[in-house]
Amino acid sequence: MRYEMEILDRTTGQSSTMYTIAESEEEAVRIAGEKGYVVANVKRLLHLDYANPTHSESFDTTSPIAPPMPVKPIGKYRVIQFSPEVNVNNPLGRNPAEQLERLINSELESGWTFVRLESVDFLWDLAGKITNMRMYLAVFERFP
Numbered sequence: 001m002r003y004e005m006e007i008l009d010r011t012t013g014q015s016s017t018m019y020t021i022a023e024s025e026e027e028a029v030r031i032a033g034e035k036g037y038v039v040a041n042v043k044r045l046l047h048l049d050y051a052n053p054t055h056s057e058s059f060d061t062t063s064p065i066a067p068p069m070p071v072k073p074i075g076k077y078r079v080i081q082f083s084p085e086v087n088v089n090n091p092l093g094r095n096p097a098e099q100l101e102r103l104i105n106s107e108l109e110s111g112w113t114f115v116r117l118e119s120v121d122f123l124w125d126l127a128g129k130i131t132n133m134r135m136y137l138a139v140f141e142r143f144p
Helices: 025-034 096-110
Strands: 002-009 015-021 037-045 075-082 113-126 129-142
Touching: 002 025, 002 113, 015 037, 025 037, 075 096, 096 113, 096 129
Parallel strands: none
Antiparallel strands: 002 015, 002 037, 075 129, 113 129
C-alpha cells in the first residue's frame, strides 16, 4: 500500500511530506522513524502509483532527487447503470436511496468498493424526436 506522511525532521525541525510503500500504516511510520523523521499524519493513497518504489526506495519531497510521481490507476473499476424505480402512486414504497444502498452492499459482498454516483447527460433519438436523457452510473473499484 502507498502512504503519504506529514513528517518533521528530528534534527532540523523542518516539516515536509514523505511517500512510501508499506504493508501497513505502522510499517510506514517505522520506515519514516528509521530515516530520522517524526510522523504527524499518515494517509493511505488509493489512486496513485509513485513510480513503483519498493519498500527500500521510500522517498520524501524535500529530497532534490525525489523520483517523478506519475498518476496512474492501480485498481480495477466497475461501472453499473443505476436506474431507481419510483412508484408515483406510492413514493415511499421504493426509496431510491435504499435501492442504491442495496446495490452498494451487494457489490461490497463481491469485493467491490463504492466510489461515487455519476450522472451522464446525452441525446436520445426516440422515433425521430431528439430527447435529452440522463443516466446514473455507480462506480466501484477493487484493488489487488
